[in-house]
Amino acid sequence: MGAAISPEPPASVADAPPKNWVDRWAPESWRPFLRLGRFDRPIGMWLLLFPCLWSQALAQVNSGDHYPDLTYVLLFAIGALAMRASGCAYNDYVDRDIDARVQRTASRPLASGQIAPAAALAFIIISALVGLAVLVQFNSFTIWLAIASLLIVAVYPFAKRVTSYPQIVLGLAFNWGALVGWAAIKGSIGLPALALYAGCVFWTVGYDTIYAHQDKEDDALLGLGSTALKFGExxxxxxxxMYALAGVMWLVAGALAGAHLVYFLAVVLVFLQMSWQVSTLDIDDPANCLRRFKSNRDVGLALLAGLVADMALSWFAGLS
Structure with missing residues (x-):
């Protein structure tokens, strides 16, 4: 793959955090591929991973378990890392000509010519194979359920060319783990998982609308659709x-799964955090939008903490 890299690649990608570990520590020949897989921007990995972990934990709450299965946590973490890398590379492969015409994305490895399309395809396949190696550790229902998501993943990069609502397609694809986590524990899909998934889709439509405001001028010039352009002011x-609907569906998921008070308190904290995002959002300030988008990692951590606390407190209650 090294032969496909330009001799003087840019020092970093424009929308990557400054002084990220890839730019500072990774071998120079690896950097374009690590950037292609978004290893310099970990927020997307967290947002992909949390629905998996929430769903796993919710299923274990429903089963009366007292702590998360750490083997599954590790498998989901590796799988999220690999599949996010493969999905982002695929998205960049499809969008390489568009990205070259958008200021924020023009420095990405494919758009800037640091990596040849054939090398990017190889990276996509290798990353997907790592994800497959993780996937086959689960039960057969979970394997086929996860494979079914690939159709939505394949369609997503084209959605903004034909609809003003590509964020919905992203939400459907990006949160499939909310079904997979439950299936990994239960071997089937239950109503709590469906409610959790619906909430996650609403959540993604919300935070990705915020994110899309960074590119709204370029998207408008290129004739691309987004909810940022659709809803404007x-x-x-x-x-x-969207955030209110997400919170309601997460409450429903917890009720259906038999969660306890601590989980519902966590959802309330999550709603307060999302309310802060909305009340302080400035859609004309890209830095403001990016900060609020990234703060959704706090949403993920808070809800996960509530689920883990639910399991732990039920264990303590059983001891008394």
Whole structure:
């Protein structure tokens, strides 16, 4: 793959965090591929991983378990890392000509010519094979359920060319783990998992609308669709509605799974965090949008903490 890299690649990708570990520590010949897989921007990996972990934990709460199965946690973490890398590389492969015309994405490895398309395809396949190696550790129902998501993943990069709602397609694809985590524990799909998945889709539509405001001028010039362009000045109300629906569905998921008070308190904290995002959002300030988008990692951590606490407290209650 090294032969496909330009001799003087840019020092970093424009939308990557400054002084990220890839730019500082990775061997120079690896950097374009690590950037292609978004290893310099870990927020997307967290947002992909959390629905898996939430779903696993919710299933274990429902089963009366007292702590998360750490083997599954590790498998989901490796799988999220690999599949996010493969999915992002695939997205960049499809969008390489568009990305070259957008200021924020023009420095990405494919758009800037640091990596040849054939090398990117090889990276996509290798990353996907790592994900497959993880996937086959689960039960057969979970394997086929996860494979079914590939159709939505394949369609997603083309959605913004034909609809103003590509964020919905992203939400459907990006949160499939909310079904997979439950299936890994239970061997089937239950109503709590479906409610959790619906909430996660609403959540993603909300936070990705915020994210899309960074590119709205370029997207408008290129004739691409997004909910940021669709709702414009009404974005705050739209995102607020999406976040409210997410919170309601997460409450429903917990009730259906038999969760306890600590989980519902965590959902309340999550809703307060999302309310902060909405109330302080400035859609005309890209830095403001990016910060609020990235703060969704706090949403993920809070909800996961609530589920883990639910299991732990039920264990303590059993001892008394």
């Amino acid at each position: 009404d974005t705050v109300s739209f995102v607020g509605g």
